[in-house]
Amino acid sequence: MTTDAPALPPCWQDLDDVLRAGIDRVLLYGPPGTGKTYAGLTLGEVGAGAFRLVCTQDMTTADVTGCWMPAADGRWKWLDGQALKAWRGDGAAGGRLVIDEIDRASGDVFALLLAMTDSPESAAWEHPETGRIERPLAGFSVVMTTNVETVRELPEALLDRFPVRVRINEPHPQALSRLASDLRDYAARSADLGERRISLRAFFAFDQLRSRVGDQAKAARIVFGDRAEGILDAIRVDGVGR
Ligand SMILES: Nc1ncnc2c1ncn2[C@@H]1O[C@H](COP(=O)(O)OP(=O)(O)O)[C@@H](O)[C@H]1O
Ligand SMILES: [Mg+2]
Incomplete structure (x- = not known):
């Protein structure tokens, strides 16, 4: 394929190829500060919105799927989390979910993240407020990022769900x-x-x-x-x- 753009470094070319091929579950890993998060938020099909989660030990499932919050009228309303927002995207197509520092997610959050990033046929979630079964809209995509140096440091369950992993070793x-x-x-x-x-x-x-x-x-x-x-x-x- 010919293109006028200057050649990309190999790792960024790999990511470009992966996204162009329509791969919608990608894990980016390697040293910090190379542009992994930025890439997750901006590269490929992100027209329906990009939604970011930064994993920490203190993060809860509220960040992922949402939580009940008291509204001004005294009633409780469900505040949607980032994964749910990404499933819905712009209402017509699913958005991009960027999950940063996945290695830092704690047990129950990690399990929920795997469930919410499962293949579209398997992913379903009952909304506590509406009772509706939600599913990711077509186009939903996930980029996970981590600063671990080798994939061997990551849990097997994650690697199984994210078979396409690109080690980013150069700044974009x-x-x-x-x-x-x-x-x-x-x-x-x-x-x-x-x-x-x-x-x-x-x-x-x-x-x-x-x-x-x-x-x-x-x-x-x-x-x-x-x-x-x-x-x-x-x-x-x-x-x-x-
Ligand atoms: N393609 C890019 N264009 C412009 N700035 C970028 C680009 N990629 C990364 N940056 C900037 O470089 C810094 C590091 O990027 P970031 O995505 O946070 O790296 P990482 O997630 O690998 O640690 C940030 O300040 C970000 O805004
Ligand atoms: Mg980052």
């Missing part, structure tokens, strides 16, 4: 393009260095601070701490090579 080119050009190559190389990785967010902060404060060394010290000198050297070397 669009995200890199928001950085000053002298930082891009180094930021791309630094995303997947294990303990020594530097997240895109740190580069964004450095870039902003450097241009506002006008003192590169100071900005580096504030953002990168005792790694500042090494990082500045690397950025300079990149600059010489360009």
